[in-house]
Amino acid sequence: MLMALPESTSCPRYFDAEHSDTLRVYCAQQLADEGTSDSLQRAIALVDRIPSDSPTRDQGDRLIQTWSAKLLELAEERFQAGHLDEAVALARKVPPRTDAYIQARDRMDAWQAVWQEAEAVxxxxxxxIALGNWDVALSRGRALLTLENRYWAMERYPDLARRAQEGREQDQWLADAAKRRRANMAPSTEGRRTQWEQERDQRDLQVLQQAQALAQSSNVDDLREAIVNARRIIWGTPHYDQAQSLITTWQDQVQAIEDAPRLEQARQLASSGDVEDLESAIREARRIPSYRSLHPEAQSHIQVWQQQIREMAAESMTPVPVMDDRMAPWSPPEDPRSPLNPAWNPDQDERFPDAYGEQSGVSE
Structure with missing residues (x-):
């Protein structure tokens, strides 16, 4: 079966059994560099066709491991963006026999559980909200902030909080208006900012200050409590943006503290410089998900370790040229006596008999 590839100056549109394995690896890398889910899947499929006894199969297997992990990262990004079905479909494309395959199965189960809980909350x-229980709605909705999903925490919860806040403020304004009517007072535009709002803002400021004091210890438990307290400040209030910024900072600190031992273990494994240890280090570092704060640092280490593996592989084997003899452009030999030279004339070559079966240049 032929595999279609984009037109390229280096890679053919179709691959068949006659193309070199090195060319397959090269073109697969070109595909994978595009970074899309489709290009990664096609790159994996192209390299996976390399025979098991080929000298480039080990390199191909390492690339498949790398691209499979990247495929799972893209699936995680789709989940975090609120596209559960797309994330699951993409995670199912992770090929078996890779480290990312088991992780993909675990992540799909976790995604489904998070999604079901988020929908219920x-x-x-x-x-x-439908019953006008604004405080109850906000209290219940805050559970969305504890789930590890940006879509529910950053999009659905703010929408929920906005609706509850608007309903509560509307009720408060109507109550104030009723009091003014009973006191024969006309509604004043200057009085829209009620004493209740001022008291609320003061309470929010105190909550935020207490949360900041807790977070100064840099202890995980204190940071978590600070996050919970800061989440009490609802959308649409003066201190909401500051609270969200602090929450993001504290979440990054918690994640860094939790994932630092894993990254340190990966670094220790890689310090030996052995290929197997480097591969183990890469697997360990890949366990840090894309939405965690140490993920960029982990990816940076992974790239360095992968480069070390490639360099050692290049030193241990003679490189195979990307273009094999079958694909190399043909040029005529320079030897004028070669039959492959266009200028060759058999009548002038003393090595060949003439039309009468005698040697050229020999008289009767």
Whole structure:
């Protein structure tokens, strides 16, 4: 079966059994560099066709491991963006016999569990809004912030909080207006910012200051408690943006503290410089998900370790040229006596008999 590839000056559109394995690896790398889920899948499929006894098969297997992990990262990004079905479909494309395959199965189970819990939380909070129980709705909705999903925490919860806040402020304004009517007072535009709002803002400021004091210890438990307290400040209030910024900072600190031992273990494994240890280090570092704060640092180490493996592989074997003899451009030999030379004339070559079966240049 032929595999279609984009037109390229270096790579053919179709591959068949006659193309060199080195060319397959080269063209697969060109595909994978595009970084899309489709290009990664095609790169994996192209390299996976290399025979097991080929000198380039080991290199191909390492590349498949790398690209499979990248495929899972893209699936994680789709999940974090709120596209569960796309994330699951992409995770199912991770090939078996790779380290990312087991991780993909675990992540799919986790995604489904998070999504079901998020939908249940949102539904309960939405029911409270429908009944006008604004505080209950906000209290229930805050559970969305504890789930490891940006979509529910950064998009759905703010929408829920906005609706609850608007409903509560509307009720408060109507209550204030009723009091003014009873006191024969006309509603004043200057009085829209009620004493209740001022008291709320003061409480929010105190909550935020207490959370900041807790977070100064850099202890994981204190940081988590600070995050919980800061999440009490709802969307649409003056201190909300500051609270969200601090929450992001503290979450990054918690994740860094939790993932630092794993990254340190990977660095220790890689310090030996042995290929197997480097591969183990890469597997360990890949266990840090893309949404965690140490992921960029882990990826930087992985790239360095992969380069070390490639360099050692290049030193241990003679490189195979990308273009094999079958594909090399043909040029005529310079020897004028060669039959492959266009200028060759058999009548002038003393090594060949003439038309009468006698040697050229020999008289009767």
């Amino acid at each position: 949102y539904s309960r909070a939405d029911d409270a």
